[in-house]
Amino acid sequence: MKLQFNINKSLSLRIAVYVLSFCMLLFLLVLLVFFFFSRKQIEEMTLKNAQIITNKSAMDVERTILPIIHVAQNYKWMLENKQQSSEELYEMTRRVVENNPDVIGSAIAFEPNFFDKEGLYFSPYSHRENDSIKSMQLGNASYNYFYMDWYQIPVATGKSSWCEPYHDTGGGNVLMTTYSTPFYKTVNNEKKIAGVITFDLSLNKFTDSVSSLKILETGYATVLSANGTFVTHPKEELIMNQTIFSYAAELNNSELREIGRKIQKENSGYVSSTLNGVERMLYFKKLSSSNWSIAVIFPKSEMYLPLHRISIILIVLVCIGLLLLTVIVSKIISRQIIPLRHFASSAREIAKGNFSNQLPVIKREDELKDLHDSFEYMQRKLTLYIEDLKQTAIAKEKIESELRIAREIQMGMIPKIFPPFPNLVEIDLYATLQPAKEVGGDLYDFFMLDDNHICFAIGDVSGKGVPASLFMAVTRTLLRSVAHDQMTPRNIVNSLNKSLSTNNDSNMFVTFFLGIIELDSGIMTYTNAGHNPPVLIHPNGEVIVFDMTKDIPVGIFDTFDYSEKTLQLLENDKLFLYTDGVTEAENKKEEFYSEKRLITTLCNHYRLTPKELIGIVSEDVAQHVNKNEQSDDITMFSIVYYGNKR
C-alpha cells in the first residue's frame, strides 16, 4: 500500500508518529538518566584512576628513595659510633655510589676543622663520571660548602632535608637533588654536630616516568619541589624556571596560587580550577620522604569525552531505530486497516443506493468484525426502510392525486369566468379563492335570481382540508338550491342554516355573508352570519366598514333566525368582501396582515375596478407574507354598482 505522507490523511502514519513521539520522549528520559548517572560514575572513576596513578608514581619514587635513606641512616650510625680514617670515609662514599645506581654522588662533609689533620674543609666525595667513579675532597676556598643549602640547612635545623632541584650542567644537563642528613659525634662527653652525609640523586628516571604519565587525552602529571618549583611539566620553559606561584602570578591567577599553597600544606587532595581558560581537575600527593608533590591535571571536559561519544552513537542508533519503527508501525497499521478502506468505499456505494454491495470479508473476531456486522445490519435495515418508503411514497402520491382531483372539483363548483355577466351593465364583479392546502374551506358564489336581482355570497368553513372542502361543497350546493325558492337573504340563510344544522355530526359551521342587489334601484339587502364585515368604497374614496354582525355562523343552531339589513348603493359604490385568510395572513415574524392595512390599501386604490383592486390587495398580502407558508384560505370578492343604466 502506498504510504501517504500527509499525516492528516493517513491514520497509520498518524499512529506511527504518536508512537514515535512517545518513544522519543521515553528515550530522551532514559538518555538523561543514563547521562546523569554515567557522568557521576565516570567522574568518580576518573578521579579514582588519577589517584591510583599518582599514588603508584609516588610509591615508585619512594621505592627508589627509601633504600637510600636507609643507607644514610646506617652511615650515620657508623659515623656516630665508630672512628673512621679519611681513607675509610672515601671508601664509604665510593661504595654507596657503586652499590646504588640511582646515586650519582655522595659526600661526608665535616664541620670546619673537625678533622684536625685535614684543615678547614674536609669533605670526602665520590661521584660517577662517565662509567667510572671518582673520589675527591670537595671543600676549598672557592667551594665553601658550609654555606651551601645541602649542608647549611640540615646542620642548622638538625633534620634531614632534600634540597631544591638543580641542574648538573657538567654531567650533561642532569636534573638532580641532594638528600642530606646531619650526624653527630660525642666530644668531651658533649654531643656535637660533626657534619652531613649527602647523596646526590639523578631525577631523570623519576621525571621521565612522571612525564610519561598520561591521563585522558591531554592530562599530564607534574612534580613540584618543596618551594613549588616545577621539576617536570609538559611546558619545558616552566621546568626549573618557575614555581607554581610565579606561574600563577604570570597568569594573574590567584586561584592557582591558592592551589599551590594547598599542595604545600596538605598530604593529598582534589582541586577543581580553571586554568588557561579550561576547567581542570587536579589530584596531588605529597611524597612521604620529602616535601615534594606529584600532581595530575586533566581537563574536566575530557573526562566526559567517552560518554559524549557513546551518547552520540546512541542517539544516532536510536534515531535510525525510531525511523525504522515509524515505517514498520505505519506499514503494520496500514495492513491492519485495509478493510476500513473497503468499508469506506462500501459506504460510498451504499450512499449511492447500492445496498447489496459486497462488504469486505473479515475473518477475525475483532473490532473490524463488529464494524462489518454493523455495516451488514445497516445494509439490511436500509433495504427494508427504502422499501417501506417506496410504499409510503406511492400511497402519498395517490392521496395527493386524489386531493388534486378534489381541488379541481371544488374549484369547478365556484364560478371562475369573469366578467360573468358581460351584458349586465349595472355591475362588475371579480373574485378569487386561494386555498391554503390542496382543498380549502372558503367559498364564494354569485348568480342572478332574476333579471333585476343578483345574489352573491362569501363564506368560510370552520377547519381546513378535505372536511372543510366537503362542508363548503355542501353549503354551496344548498345555497344554489334554496336561493331560487327564497328571494330574501334572511330566508335564504335561515333555510341554509336549517339544512346544514340538521345531521351536522361533525359540528362544523360556516361564517356566511349573503347579499342581493336590486339592479334598477341599487338597494342591497344582506345577511351576515358571523362573517367579517365587508367594506363599502364610495367613488370619492370614502371607505366604510360594515358594522359587526350579531348573527351566529351557519350550521350551529337549526332554529336560529337571522336578521336582514338594507343598504342603498349609490352610483359607482363598490363592495369588498373577504375571508379572515386575508387579514390574518402571517409573515415569518407571525405578524398579521391586519384589517387596518387592508383598509389603507383599499383607500389608496378606491378608483380601481374589482379585478384590479383584488389584484393589488393580493400583491400587498403576498408582499407582507414574504413567502411564508400560507396558513389559511384567502378569498376576496368585489362588486361595483354602476347605477341604473336601463
Next chain:
Amino acid sequence: MGEIPSKSFLTGGICTNIPYLLHRMKKMLISWIGGLLCCLQCLAQELPQLTFAPQWLPQAQFAGYYVAQKKGFYKAEGLNVRIVHPSASVNSVEYLKNEQCDITTQILTSAFAFREAGIDLVNIAQISQNSALLFVSRKEKGISELSDLNEKKIGIWLSGFDEVAREIIKSNNYQVQWVPVLNTVNLFLSGYLDAMTVMWYNEYDQIIQSGVNEEELNRIFFSDCGFNIPEDGLYCLDKTLIQRRGDLEKFVRASLKGWEYAKENKEETLGIVLEEMKKNHVPTNKAHQAWMLDKALLMIDPGSKNVKKGELAESDFVKAQNMLFEAGNIKTRTAFKEFYKPVMK
C-alpha cells in the same frame, strides 16, 4: 643580594660549579667573538663605541639600558653601545680594570670598597636613589619593628652587601645572631631564621614565589630606619672620564631616557628584558622580572630627596662613607668631588 638571576643558578649541588663555569666561559667566548664582529661593524659606521657592563647577568634591574639600546637611544646620541655581562667568577669592575668595558653599574657601598682596593672608580651618575634592602620575617616570629630583631637569628649575605644591615643593628645596640647565607632563601623558608636581609626586588619576591603570601610577612625597610642609602650608580675609571667625557654624557642621557621609556612602557620593556635574557641563555621568569622592573623603577624616583634623576646627593654620599668608615670597611675617606663627577650638565 640583588644580583641573582634565577633559582636554577641559586641552588647548587656539590658537583655543579666547575663544569658550569667552563660552560659559561665557552658561552662568554662566543659572545666576545660576537662582540668583536659587532665592533668591526661599528668601526665601519665610524660611530664612537662604548662598552657597558651591568654588574650582573641580564635582568629587569638593568631594564633602562636594554631599552635605550633596543629603541636606538644610544644610536640617536651618536654612540655605538655594546652591552656585555659579567660571570660568576669575574665581576664587572674587573672588566673595567682590564679595560674590557668602559662603564659599569655598582651599588654605592661596593663602589667605596673598590676604591679602597685601589681601583680608580668615579660615579658619573646615580641611577637608583633609594635603598631596596629590608629585613623580612614571618609574622609568626613576631618581628614587627626594628627592636624586635634584638637577640634574633638574622640571615645575611656571606658575599657582601651586609654593611648597611650590620650598621642598623649596631647603631641600635642590638645583639643579633648573624647567619651567613650564600644566595638562596631556603634557610629562611625552612623556618630556621627569624629574619633575613633581602632585596625588595629580588629575594623578597622569591619568598613570595615559594608560596608565602605577603600578608604572612613583616617588612622592615632600611629606608624607614634612616638608612635610605642609594644603590645602583654608573661608574667608570677616572681616566676614561677624562678621555671620553662627551661620549659618557651621551651614554648617561640616553640611559636616563631608556629608564623614562621603561617607566611609561612596562609591558614592552618586560619583553625587551626577557629577550635579552633569552639571548644570553639566562632562564626567564616573567612574573619575577615584572616584579623586579616595578621595584627598580620605584628605586629610581628621588621622591623627597633634593636631587634630580641621575644625581648623587652629597648627604647620601657622606652618610654611606661615614657608615663604612666607622664600621672599618674603608680606611680612608674620599672627597665628594673626587668620588662623584657627574657628566650631565
